[in-house]
Amino acid sequence: MTELISRIVGGLNTPVFLTRFLVTVLIMLVSGAIVLGISLLYEGLATYAERKVAGDIQARIGPNRVGPYGLLQFVADGVKLLLKEDIIPFYADKWLFILAPYIVFTVSFAAFVPLSYSDHIAVANLNVGVLYIIAISSVVSMAILMGAWGSNNKWSLFGGMRAVAQIVSYEIPIVLSLLAAIILPASMNMRDIIVYQGGGLGIFRWLVFNNPFTFLAFFVYFIAAIAEVNRTPFDIPEAESEIVAGYHTEYTGMRFAFFFMAEYGDMFVVSAIATTLFLGGWHLPFIGGISMPLWLRDVLQVAVFFMKVFVLIYLMMWIRWTLPRLRVDQLMELCWKYLTPIAFFNLIGASVWVLLLHGRGIYDIIARIIVH
């Protein structure tokens, strides 16, 4: 793609500097546009899936009118949201009110950048990939607070403060449990982490099965991740029964849709991190050793990666429509009294494991014992 763009731009007879500059900017724009398109399509389909799953769990049918099986429901919803009246409350802080949804959406989209979708497909292969995603997701809390304050509404402000308290608290178990996994491949590069989990028999090299501590860390991470994206049972920032709709109470039309899409984008990102760090990423289980054309391998790897991510997203939806909501104090108690100590224990345990056994997995050790 780089070559193609440089050939097109080079034909325009521009000075070298301008060509290089245009190529750089064009590559950024094109790769960003591709990811944005795919993520928007995913977010649309995810809202449809969410309603279908809810229907299944509540013994209803769910959307089935627009398109085959109701698949085009999200297009109809999108058009409806675009045509709705854009209301900005009279006493709102207009700058902050307008700016907040854009930052929330941009940030949730920016977290897609360092993900490694297959052996050769990634937008940017960052050396600090995992840390980058954690950092960029922490910006969401600032943007939510911006919208909550800008709305000039008590419910919004309460929702915003709850969201910030929740996100900041749950970041600690998330980072600690990710660290327990990262110390094995000793890299924060998404691709390196996945490559480390390759080889061996199918799923046994996955970090989640490497040792008991990473196994626990996966579950700590997943619980905390559900809280990080503000979903039931941790959706206290937007609890309808208490504070109307939380921080997006005053938002209508497309501005609300930005918050909504950002939530589904965040769901994808946290599931993709879980897939990358714990569940072997894009490695083809069982058939990895078979030789096949490069393009076929990449396509299969992308399919495997997305399948794992979608299983985790389905799990989140399942949890949302099954469990009741936690109270604020229960939420904080769960984070500080249970998840954080367990995450510290995991980190220390995993470090000791790496030091004593040099990162060998539990299956490696069992295999060695059997062979001897």
Add this chain to the structure above:
Amino acid sequence: MSVTSYTIQAVFFYLFSAVIIGSALMVVLLRNIVRSAFALFFTLSGVAGIYILLGADFVGVTQVLIYIGGVLILIVFGVMLTHNVYSVDIFNKLGTLVMGTISAIVTFTIIYYSVKPVNWLFIGFKPDLPTARPIGTQLMGTFLLPFELASILLVLAMVGAAYLIRSEVRGTSQAGAGDPGNEQRQDTAGKKVH
């Protein structure tokens, strides 16, 4: 490394600098202090951009994590709890303006003349160099003592903060019996703990 890539770097450098200086001016000059606090977001992001432009990806990302995800949130909360959020008269005394200008000029001069004579080691533009591992080994090896001292200081600060909040709750619950105003304050203090 060709000259052109430096020029591209320069374009982005001036872009980030414009963002930093523009938003920093907004922080100082806006009358609505909540807006100033949020304008700080763009300043801090611009600084992170400069770090990444210099090839210090770890420092840049940490800047986002700590300054935007942590410090900025604290500042915004602090500003929200102040009495007069709207139309704070920032130029209320002539003295502050004069003193501010003088201290800004002095600070700039000190930084300029301490940076200028240094013979900087120029290693060129290497964006793909992993920086996290050398930083980690340095922190855990050469600079282990200062690193541990800093962590002890942070733990002490955290314990101290927790103790202060706890004692405040206890104090209000003893003093505020039968006084409706105090009761309300006790409510909010109780919420802060959770």
